[in-house]
Amino acid sequence: MSLGQSWRTFVRALKLSYEHIGKVMLTNLIWFGVGFFPFLAFTYVPFLQNDAVFITTIVATFITLGGATAAVNYRMNCVILGEDTGLRDLWDGFRLYWVRGTILLVLGLLGLVLLVFNIWFSQNYPSTLFLVLSGLWIWGIIYWSALQQFVFPFLTNQNIGVLKTLKRSALIVLDNPLSVFFLLIVSVIIVALSVVLAAPLLIFMASFLALLHNCFYHELMAKYEALERDISQDVEGEGKE
Numbered sequence: 001m002s003l004g005q006s007w008r009t010f011v012r013a014l015k016l017s018y019e020h021i022g023k024v025m026l027t028n029l030i031w032f033g034v035g036f037f038p039f040l041a042f043t044y045v046p047f048l049q050n051d052a053v054f055i056t057t058i059v060a061t062f063i064t065l066g067g068a069t070a071a072v073n074y075r076m077n078c079v080i081l082g083e084d085t086g087l088r089d090l091w092d093g094f095r096l097y098w099v100r101g102t103i104l105l106v107l108g109l110l111g112l113v114l115l116v117f118n119i120w121f122s123q124n125y126p127s128t129l130f131l132v133l134s135g136l137w138i139w140g141i142i143y144w145s146a147l148q149q150f151v152f153p154f155l156t157n158q159n160i161g162v163l164k165t166l167k168r169s170a171l172i173v174l175d176n177p178l179s180v181f182f183l184l185i186v187s188v189i190i191v192a193l194s195v196v197l198a199a200p201l202l203i204f205m206a207s208f209l210a211l212l213h214n215c216f217y218h219e220l221m222a223k224y225e226a227l228e229r230d231i232s233q234d235v236e237g238e239g240k241e
Contacts, residue, residue: 001179028207035068066105067098073152076210153217
């Protein structure tokens with residue numbers, strides 16, 4: 001997938017978000033409300049603010065956020081495929097994928113924390129070996145972040161387990177470094193602007209990223225599907241001979 005194709009896929013995601021702006025905004029609002037509901041309740045309800053409730057809140061937020069993110073990807077994928085989609089699809093996506101979505105979210109965060117800790121350790125205990133490793137950890141963060149863009153698209157499109165989701169996401173990143181790196185840059189810019197401006201985080205970010213990542217997923221998978229068809233035709237042709 002070339003840079004030109006990557007740009008066209010990005011433009012397609014923009015057009016889809018504009019054509020379905022109502023669905024995008026409402027879906028994002030629901031994602032924010034459901035995903036962060038435990039944390040928001042802890043923050044704004046005075047009698048809930050104690051250490052025991054705080055720990056429970058963190059655990060509950062991972063569950064709701066993992067399920068809500070999977071639900072957003074599920075619905076935005078329906079938009080990409082041109083299917084009729086309503087709020088019911090959000091519930092279906094949450095119900096089907098909340099367990100695996102939570103596990104993937106936790107693993108994604110743990111992997112990032114571990115890589116950042118390794119960089120911190122290398123900088124605070126300098127040696128030739130640790131300086132070399134610190135460079136590897138930086139590339140590890142880039143690769144791990146790129147991989148995370150495809151975990152929910154693979155999960156919601158193929159309905160597979162956690163390990164298969166991570167494995168296939170890792171392989172698609174390794175096989176398509178140019179387009180995936182382009183996608184990562186765009187995603188980082190969108191997240192940064194959404195956090196700084198605040199409003200896009202509430203009404204746009206998660207839905208658009210789900211649209212964008214699933215658009216790239218379908219474009220990349222089309223290549224493998226075409227390759228599989230060619231191999232099947234060659235095998236059938238050899239069999240006839």
